[in-house]
Amino acid sequence: MARPIFWIKVLAPLCLLLLLVGWWLNFTLARPVGKVSIYGEVQQVDLKKLQERTLPWLNDAFWLVDLTSLKASLEQDPWIKTVVVRRQWPDQIHLELVERTPWAHWNDGYLIDEQGVGFNPSFKYTQELGRHIYAKKDTLAEAIKFWHDLDALLQSSGLQLTELRHEQRGSWQLEFNASIRVLIGRDNIATRINRFLWAWQHWLAAEAEKLASVDLRYPNGLSVAWQKLTN
Template sequence: MFNITQMRLEPKEGNSLQHVSPANIQSAIAGYVYGNFFTVDLPELKAHIERSPWIRHVDISRMWPNGLILRIEEHEAYAKWNENQMINTWGEIFTANREELDDNVFYPQYNGPDGSEKLMVQRAGELATLLSPLNLRIETMSLSDRYAWQVKLSNGLTLILGRDGGADVVDPLGGSQEAVSFAENVQRFVQAWPILLNKTKGRNIIRVDLRYAKGFAITFDSVVNEESAEKK
């Protein structure tokens, strides 16, 4: 009597369910629903469900006389992370089948050390804003173990940004002089890029190295040559 025989899935307010179905949930909790309407361990069931792919958070309530209501918040994929994981829009890592991603949405590839994912999402947002006047987007963004940045853009150009001094502070843009170096570095490139394109017509720039205090170095395709471009 009162055994759990019904389960209703609902998206949390403001969300929709794109990847989670009743079949997914039934498969995930098979063998983990113990007890009846009164005795089922909801915290344990919640913890188990939240380990399932695509599920970021679930609230579970009882539905008289023999059911449960699951209000689910899915992970919202933001980017691919390292070899086989994903980052959501909150800067959290989760594991899911990448083949289930929407083919109509572009997901950049992020690579970085453990614990750097929130910084990665923050910096990517800053970079996207700074690059918007050039109509360029991030294809790949990499952070080394020494917290040095390298970014590949949608036009094939690679930016070498060097070490992120602001990564050592709580709020990378919270007023520290070091913290604004990332934005200043990128802004320097954004301001110079149209001029560079005009001066180097007919030559394809494949890399810009911004690890210089007052300038940068550029590398041309198929030519073993670097030219420093001093800021004017």
């Protein structure tokens, strides 16, 4: 009889342990989400809408929440650049948000972030950014690169690029200091820009307050339009 008693002493605690583990797993896997924590500095993200996007994914038990789908849903918000979603035992979901930082206005009502990604802000963004780009979606990357190239050329000129337009036929038009319009055209871009900078340094800068526009669409020269005098 010693052997059966031995096995009872061994198996009984083991069975009890298995029952406890099973109960714990069942309780843990079925446990609902207890708390959602949001981290990150946000100014434009609508937190109420963010909550509305999050709620449908919280109906599942904590360990069954589809984090990949939740992340994809949250990143549909145009202002959210990235979001990291993770679980924290025993019942918390952590959301780490990175908001887009607007760098320039794009066309009418759109914005460009610091990484050069155009997006619809979903509301009228009225803050002035000092930069405005007009370009089609498929030429936006080219326009942004041109802007940065021009910024590098203008560092010692005293000129500030405030607007860039890429017209449908491929011509370029610039605005400096929010007042001086420069027509470049679509050919010999680098040559024409250098011609303008030479003219600016040698005589146009002294007449800046009177300047309205400069047309560079000539083989070897330029024309200047002056602001109309007001009485």
